Amino acid sequence: MLIEQTFLLALVVVTAVAAYALGVGALGLRPGQLRAAALFAFQLVGMSTLFFLANLAVGLICVLAIRGATGTFVSAYLLNDVTLCALSALQGVCFECWRTSGGRGRR
């Protein structure tokens, strides 16, 4: 079904265009800054991906270590949870905002 494939995409395009119009028209945002905003969004996604991979790697090591050290079976499917994606995204956004906030060298 074509509608099943494209409905969400079309929906997002419509709200994105509306948000652009609102930003430029009502909020006075500069269109030229949109590229920088998109790059920062990619940056946040990139950092969240790193946290997700780190969480997966540490989780797998823990599962295998518990299996090896105690003989207790812990399923690796524990890591197959959408919550891990959400938490990794939160970690990534928070850490990247902190990293780019210019607070380096101060305690």
Add this chain to the structure above:
Amino acid sequence: MPPTRGLQVLGALVTSLFLLSAFTPAVNLLAYWRAPGRTLGPADAIVVLGEGGATESGQLSRPSLQRLTEAIELYRRGLAPILAVSGSPSGAPRTEAAARAEVARASGIDAAAVLTIGPARTTHEEAQAARTTLEPRGIRRIILVTDGASMARSAGVFEKAGFTVIPSYGVPVLRWGGGPGTRLRLLQETVIEMLASAYYRLKGWS
């Protein structure tokens, strides 16, 4: 490459992969490419792998019941004289395999034709348990019932254990359909299975 630029590139790649997976049939193609195939035909037994275990009250989970239903249909088509049900251990009064065996018998299958395997916690353990139970009966050619994404790894493990495996779906069919959510779930399952397959190969299990 400075860290910020590297993160931007990574983020752009992940976003592109996400969009590609959700809105194009790329994942469908990947799943089709991974799926093993063999013409569905007569076998010595139908083997149903565990899925989700049993609840605390001993009830089967929905995926577990779905696999069993598929196996019962294959049995009724006369594709094999034996139905072997596997399952994971649980703290419930009856294991997944025992619960499945009861359902199979209640659906009219001759009690002597229903065998239980396991309990087993992993696919590798299931293959070993299946060999212990089925090999003495001379069972070598099996129809394996599991979900599509894990068929490649599961078939590899059972082949390694000495069985000739026919996937329950026979020859895979390329399906283009599914909305973005369905495709992302398929991607998730496929990636997990690819990682699991790599681990199994590393361990020499498939």
